[in-house]
Amino acid sequence: MNSNNNKKTMKKIFTLALLAVFALNANAEEKKDENKNKPVFTTIKANPITSVKDQNRSGTCWDYSTLSFFEAEILKATGKTYDLCESFVANKDYMDRAVQVVRLHGDCQFAQGGSAYDVYYVLKNYGICPEDAMPFPGSLYGDSLNNFNEFFGQLEPYVAGIARSKANKISSQWKVGLQGILDAYLGKCPESFTYQGKKYTPKSFAASLGLNWDNYVSITSYSHKPYYTQYAVEVQDNWRNPLSWNLPMEDMARIIENAIMNGYTVAWGGDVSEPGFTRKGLAYFYDTKKMESLSGSDMARWLKMSPAKRTNLVDSLGCTVPELEPTAEQRQQRFDNWELTDDHGMLIYGIAKDQNGKEYYMVKNSWGETGDYKGTWYMTKNFIIANTMDYMVNKNAIPKDILKKIEDAKKKQSIAD
DSSP, rough: OOOHHHHHHHHHHHHHHHHHHHHHHHHHHHHOOOOOOOOEEEEEEEEOOOOBBOOBBBOOOHHHHHHHHHHHHHHHHHSSSOOOOOHHHHHHHHHHHHHHHHHHTOOSOOOOOHHHHHHHHHHTTOOBBBBGGGGOTTTGGGGGGHHHHHHHHHHHHHHHOOOOOOOOOOHOOOOHHHHHHHHHHHHHSSSSETTTTTTHHHHHHHHHHHHHOGEEEEEEEESOOOEEEEOOOTTTOOOOOOOOOEOOOHHHHHHHHHHTTTTOOOOEEEOOTTTTHHHHSHHHHHHOOHHHHTTTGGGGGGSSOHHHHHHHHHHGGGGGBOOOOHHHHHHHHHTTTTTTTOOOEEEEEEEEHHHHHHHEEEEEBBBBTTTTTEEEEEHHHHHHHHEEEEEEEEEGGGGHEEEEEEHHHHHHHHHOO
């Protein structure tokens, strides 16, 4: 009896000891994986926004981000939440773009991309419908979300074939054929629909949203054009040639800050191809030279490293990564040498700080609830200012002194004309 009890006791002790070893190993692994430099964020200001969407395999960030902007504008103006239809905008916009390409005999780009102004133009001129008034993205061709591979495989050669035609005269029937492709993949834009028990047309629905379409302006900052004048930023996706106010970099930055702190959001267009932009939900305008020269580390071999190793080292530095301070000269140089490109649209909606006090903009993406922050990117203020191509904002979000300069410049130009 005692012998059996002793055996049971010893077995229990051995089992507990084994579990303790496993627990110690697990804790050791956890500590090993722990990154003390991973940022811990405290929100300073977060303005109301609608849910995160997923553009999936489509070049429609301009569509998703700008509709998110207008949804946030509606929230601020009326307190109402809407889910506006990206497919409606894409359908109307791609037809307009094709017409432009054909008129210019193919001497301009037909592509998936666009600008915030494209969405603004569609809303003003064609209206909009709610998301459920058209087929769900991808559903017409058996996908769960947008997938433009086959779609643009049909669309691009069709437009190119018309635009580069050797005919002396073309008929208007090409538009009928193109509209068929658009409707097949995006869905047909409704002429009327019922929303919450009331019948609308796209134009009457847009008019009911509670927004003043004259309130929106585009802002940029480059030194190759005079400040406080308007011009069309020279990027291919600005095919409608919308005018942006060209302001000094400091004023461009002040508007973003003022907008967020006063309850507005910003439809941002800029460069996320920089290595400081991560898929985990962070973006730093990091100083490569300082990182190369970090003593006692492998950073001295920075330029010889593979992209994966660079990413791992940047991740290990986390919020301690050394950053450059953006300058107007630097922005201009990067724009002219093709480093600063127009490749993504996002929605700036808040400000946060990390454990070291560094401030970041909270930015809504359109890649679904991905990254460490479920679709929000924390992008340092340096990164945003350095990589802004242009942005759309409500003019009421602009500091009064800057707005006065803009209004004075408009009056001066009006007199000159």
